[in-house]
Amino acid sequence: MTPMERRASASLASIFALRMLGLFLVLPVFALEARRYPGGEDPVWLGLAMGIYGLTQGLLQLPFGMASDRFGRKRVIVLGLLIFALGSFWAAAATDLIGLLLGRSLQGAGAVSAAVTALLADLTRDEVRTKAMALVGGSIGLMFALSLVASPLLTAWIGLSGLFWFTGVLALLGIGVVIWGAPPAPAPLTGQGRGRLRDVLAHADLMRLNVGVFVLHAVQLAMWVSVPALLVQAGLQTAQHWQVYLPAVLLSFLFLGVVFAMERRGHLKKVFLFSIALMALVEAGLLVQSAGTTSLGWMALLLLVFFCGFNALEATQPSLASRIAPRAMRGTAMGVYNTLQSLGFFVGGLLGGWLVKSWGSPVLFLCCGLALLLWLWVAWPMQTPGRSAPAGPSA
Secondary structure: OOHHHHHHHHHHHHHHHHHHHHHHHHHHHHHHHHHHOOOOOOHHHHHHHHHHHHHHHHHHHHHHHHHHHHHOHHHHHHHHHHHHHHHHHHHHHOOOHHHHHHHHHHHHHOOOHHHHHHHHHHOOOHHHHHHHHHHHHHHHHHHHHHHHHHHHHHHHHHHHHHHHHHHHHHHHHHHHHHHHHOOOOOOOOOHHHOOOHHHHHOOHHHHHHHHHHHHHHHHHHHHOOOHHHHHHHOOOOHHHOHHHHHHHHHHHOOHHHHHHHHHHOOOHHHHHHHHHHHHHHHHHHHHHHHHOOOOHHHHHHHHHHHHHHHHHHHHHHHHHHHHHOOHHHHHHHHHHHHHHHHHHHHHHHHHHHHHHHHHOHHHHHHHHHHHHHHHHHHHOOOOOOOOOOOOOOOO
């Protein structure tokens, strides 16, 4: 990477990290702490308050991505982070569950993922794009692992309201990184130079990736409906689950070295397809574990392999999407991509709970494995894009 590419990757990864840390800190304790608010005894409203973030984010990723093509990446990112901070402070000041729900929905309305990813693509060359995206994915993975350890400790100290105040402050720090830390953004294209939504929806390879990111995150959230219970069955108490998650996440980053080496040799598509197949095998292993005697050692191994495949796909998918999409439609393309990602979370949580309630964990893991095999079939004909230089900054 050039110095400018390293600066762009580090600064934009830190924006993701600051934003996602705030979100991840809340998730492990929200369902328990929100019950103490008036209205929190209703599980339907409690679930809605927890999941509304993903719904509003999914609805607004595309408008924010398209706006970044028209008005510039940094302006849209700053606006989104301001909305996210407002939602965090609203939730922090909430006195009942409805207030929490409104705050969570405002948090989701700050949907900047598409604009941040598009800016990172603008500022990096194709041959280092996967590394840049992996840095973003790695920062998210580290924040997830850190939150599993820190969330219970911080909640005991400052409570759920304090976590939301802290989240809002992190979002404001992210704005400072955008303004002073990130390199200048390329000037937005005007007139006929801008891409259109229908051009993105008609692009076969982009739609293959959109299907893929939907399946990836639906499977990720759905399987986590049952994975914690399996760890408990294996003899590991809930408060100790981080002892499995944290090593799995950290060790899985070593697999990214294989991804980079394969990409340098022109085999990015092969490692991409291999990672999908790897995750399908994990679902088969989890099916076996859920149908018989659960082993802690096997669960730890399966989760390590899962995170290897997941992190590789988190790095390669947005890299491929940003390389396939021309710069004129990059924000729009990443908006569609992130919309399907958010909807995948929403659908995965909904279907995961329904499958476990209706038929049990083995059927859940069977359906996750079949969804991944369907994705593998859809992704197989995809063409790997060529390489191009990053766009120059605006004056």
